[in-house]
Structure formats: structure tokens, C-alpha cells
Amino acid sequence: MDTLVFLGTGDAMGVPRVYCDCDVCMEARTTGTNRRLRSLVMIEGPEGGFLIDCGPDWRAQMESQGLRFAEKILVTHAHFDHIGGLPEWADACRWLGRKGELYAPQEVIDTILKQFPWLARHMNVTAVDHGIELGGWKIKGWKVCHGYNGFSYAYRLEKNGFRWVYCSDSIGLNEKEKKPLHDLDLLVLGTSFVHETAPYESRSVYDMREAAELLAEVRPKRAVYTHMSHDVDLNGDIPLPSNVELARTGMKMELA
Numbered sequence: 650m651d652t653l654v655f656l657g658t659g660d661a662m663g664v665p666r667v668y669c670d671c672d673v674c675m676e677a678r679t680t681g682t683n684r685r686l687r688s689l690v691m692i693e694g695p696e697g698g699f700l701i702d703c704g705p706d707w708r709a710q711m712e713s714q715g716l717r718f719a720e721k722i723l724v725t726h727a728h729f730d731h732i733g734g735l736p737e738w739a740d741a742c743r744w745l746g747r748k749g750e751l752y753a754p755q756e757v758i759d760t761i762l763k764q765f766p767w768l769a770r771h772m773n774v775t776a777v778d779h780g781i782e783l784g785g786w787k788i789k790g791w792k793v794c795h796g797y798n799g800f801s802y803a804y805r806l807e808k809n810g811f812r813w814v815y816c817s818d819s820i821g822l823n824e825k826e827k828k829p830l831h832d833l834d835l836l837v838l839g840t841s842f843v844h845e846t847a848p849y850e851s852r853s854v855y856d857m858r859e860a861a862e863l864l865a866e867v868r869p870k871r872a873v874y875t876h877m878s879h880d881v882d883l884n885g886d887i888p889l890p891s892n893v894e895l896a897r898t899g900m901k902m903e904l905a
């Protein structure tokens with residue numbers, strides 16, 4: 650049985666935001682229910698495991714699990730909050746004398762290697778534009794609208810009849826982009842705010858109001874919201890569809 654572990658459930662700034670004294674950030678600094686590292690998940694199972702994304706909190710996330718090595722990492726897009734940990738992973742590969750396996754769409758690889766050209770010395774880099782199999786999961790990625798911030802990729806994973814999607818950074822998906830979200834057992838969707846009031850053209854991730862509309866359309870059996878900013882208070886009373894839960898740091902779910 651495979652397990653999905655939420656090692657990071659925060660937006661680009663994480664929670665608490667360094668500059669912020671709001672109630673959620675202050676709670677995150679004290680009791681810490683809302684403490685959120687940058688979004689990253691681990692899939693583990695009998696056929697092997699892998700991470701999705703490698704943001705700047707990667708080191709702390711590895712330590713939190715007592716993990717000493719990450720062999721395989723699949724990346725959604727080349728924004729700092731999703732790739733900031735790659736140089737540390739590369740250093741770990743170098744010191745261990747083990748090559749990591751980095752997977753991403755070719756255009757994402759191109760950007761990563763422009764930013765961190767030395768990475769290719771320490772890892773094998775594989776383009777996943779035509780799909781990939783990791784840990785026994787058949788994985789297909791597709792490009793999704795990330796609003797003001799450009800584009801990201803979402804991944805659909807299938808194994809033993811279980812179908813799920815990881816889509817951390819998207820907004821306003823068109824019909825073609827929504828198609829792979831149908832017939833899912835689980836949708837992991839990024840929702841940065843409960844209700845984001847900034848002008849639409851300045852935004853890059855669904856809020857929970859819009860996400861509820863998306864779920865009503867694509868009807869996954871279950872959904873988990875992640876990539877949440879300090880707008881989201883896990884101790885609060887957030888109106889959610891009955892099949893939705895909010896990801897918590899360290900939360901584990903069986904993928905079956």
C-alpha cells in the first residue's frame with residue numbers, strides 16, 4: 650500500500666511569513682498548528698518512493714522524517730518555492746557519491762539548469778513530457794495555468810486502479826486543462842487563500858471558493874487542499890465541501 654505524506658503545505662512564503670504579525674502567523678510561531686513549510690509531498694510504497702517538488706524547506710522536511718537521502722524527485726515548475734532545495738539535494742548527492750534522479754518536463758528542466766547549471770553533475774535529469782513510471786505509478790503531467798506567475802505542471806498518477814492528481818499551483822483552468830481532473834479518487838489542489846480579494850489578474854492560485862466550484866464540476870471522490878497561505882487558519886471554521894480536507898504538515902494518506 651502506498652502512502653502520501655504532506656511534508657509541506659504552504660504557499661511561496663510559508664507560514665509564518667517573516668514580516669507578518671497576523672493571528673495565523675503568530676499562532677504558527679507559538680502552538681504551531683498553522684506552521685507550514687513550502688509545498689512538497691512524498692509518495693512511499695513497496696515499489697519505491699519519490700518526492701514531488703524540492704523547495705527551500707527540503708532540508709528541514711528530510712530531517713523531519715529522519716530521511717538521509719532522496720533518490721527521485723519530480724518537479725512541477727521552476728519557481729523558487731518548488732526548486733529552492735535542489736542545490737542542497739545536489740550537494741548531498743555529491744557528498745554521498747550517489748546520483749539523484751530529477752524528473753520534470755523539458756521546459757522546466759531548461760529553466761532549472763539555467764539557474765543551477767552545476768546540478769547536472771550530481772544527478773541524472775530526465776524529461777517526463779511523454780509520461781514516466783515512478784514507484785509503480787504511471788504518471789502523466791500536463792501544463793496548467795498559474796495565472797500571474799505563468800505556468801506550472803499538474804501530475805495525474807495511476808496504480809492498481811487508484812487515480813489521483815497533484816495540482817499545487819493553478820488557477821482558472823480551461824476545459825482542456827480540467828480534463829485530466831475527471832474520474833479521480835483523490836485531487837490534491839493548491840488553494841492559497843480562503844477568499845483572495847486581490848485583483849484576478851494579479852493572482853496565481855485558486856482560492857477555496859473557486860476550488861469548490863471546480864470540485865463541483867470535476868467531482869473527485871475526495872480532495873485535499875494544500876499550498877495554503879497565512880489566510881488559512883486550520884483552527885478556524887472554514888466552509889468546505891463535505892469531501893474536502895485541509896492538508897496538515899506531516900499528514901499521511903493511504904493511496905488506495
Ligand SMILES: Nc1ccn([C@@H]2O[C@@H]3COP(=O)(O)O[C@H]3[C@H]2O)c(=O)n1
Nearest residue numbers: 660661662727728729730798799853
Ligand atoms: N519567474 C518566477 C516567478 C516567481 N517565482 C517565485 O514563485 C513564487 C510564486 O508565488 P509568489 O508569492 O508570487 O512568489 C513567487 C516567487 O517567490 C520564481 O521563483 N520565479
